Amino acid sequence: MKVLVATEKPFAKIAVDGIKKEIEGAGFELALLEKYTDKAQLLDAVKDANAIIIRSDIIDAEVLEAAKELKIVVRAGAGYDNVDLNAATAHGVCVMNTPGQNSNAVAELVFGLLVYAVRNFYNGTSGTELMGKKLGIHAYGNVGRNVARIAKGFGMELYAYDAFCPKDVIEKDGVKAVDSAEELYKICNIVSLHIPATAETKNSINCDLLKNMPKGAILVNTARKEVINEDELIQLMEERPDFKYITDIMPAANAKFTELFAGRYFSTPKKMGAQTAEANINAGIAAAKQIVGFLKEGCEKFRVNK
C-alpha cells in the first residue's frame, strides 16, 4: 500500500518523521510530494497512491479521476472544503479530517490578534483591556471551546451560539448559551468566528448581524473567509468608524480593506492559525494513524463523506 503526503505547504520535518514512522511501522510505503507548483505534479503523484494525506491542497474531481487506486484522503486539519466530497463518494473514496488537533493553536492566535487590536495595533496610543469585556463565541466546536478556556484567564464574560451543540454542553463550561446569532452579536463587544464554511454559513456574516454590535465592536475571524459577506462588512465599517475587523483569512478585497480602514483592519499575510509545530505534528500523526486504522481495520471514525 502506498501512502502519499501531498503538501503544497509542507509539514514541519518533525511531523513528516512522525508520519513516516506510523506508515512504515504498519508495513506501508510513504511517498512525499512537497512544495509542488503545478497541478500536473499532483495528478502524476496520485496515480498509484492508495491513500493521501493533504493540508489545504485541492482534491477535486480531476485529481480523484487520476487517482485510480485511491481508497482514502485525510485532510490533516479541521476544514475539508478543499475536497470535493461528492466526487470522492462517486469514486468510492473515504474522506476524513483530523478534528481537534489544531484547535489550541487557532484559539491562541485569536488572543494574539485580539490583544493587538485592543492595543491599537501597537501604535503607541492608549488602548483597552480584554478583562470584563463580553466575548461572543460563534460556534462552540473544537476551536470555540479552546477560545472559552483561554478567555476565562483574561477575565472575559463569555457567551456562545452554536446551531447544533446542546446548550448544557456550553453552559457546563461557564459560558452563557444564547438562542441565536442575532442575540450573540447584540450582546457582545467582541465576536470570534468559529463556524465552518457550509452552504448555510457562506456570506452569513452580514450587515444585519453586525450592525447591532455595541460601540467599539471587534469581529475576529479565524474560521473561513467565505462566511463573511465582504461587501456588507465594508459598507458597515464605512458607516461605523468604531468597528474593527481582524482576521487570519485574508479577504478577497484585502486591498480595499487596507486602504479604507487603516488602524482598524488587520489580516495575517497567510493563514497562520494552525501553523505551529505542535499542530503540525498532532494533525499529521493523527492523519497517518487514521489511514492505518482504515486500511488495516476498516475504521471509519472521522469519515466526513457518505
Ligand SMILES: NC(=O)c1ccc[n+]([C@@H]2O[C@H](COP(=O)([O-])OP(=O)(O)OC[C@H]3O[C@@H](n4cnc5c(N)ncnc54)[C@H](O)[C@@H]3O)[C@@H](O)[C@H]2O)c1
Ligand atoms: N485559521 C486556521 O488556520 C484554521 C485552523 C483550523 C480550523 N479553522 C476553521 O475554524 C472553524 C472551526 O473549526 P473547528 O475545528 O472548531 O470545527 P468543529 O467542527 O469542531 O466546530 C464547528 C462548530 O460549528 C457549529 N456549526 C455548524 N454550522 C453552524 C451554524 N450554521 N451556526 C452555528 N454553529 C454552527 C457546529 O455545531 C460545531 O460545533 C472552521 O471554519 C475551520 O475551517 C481555521
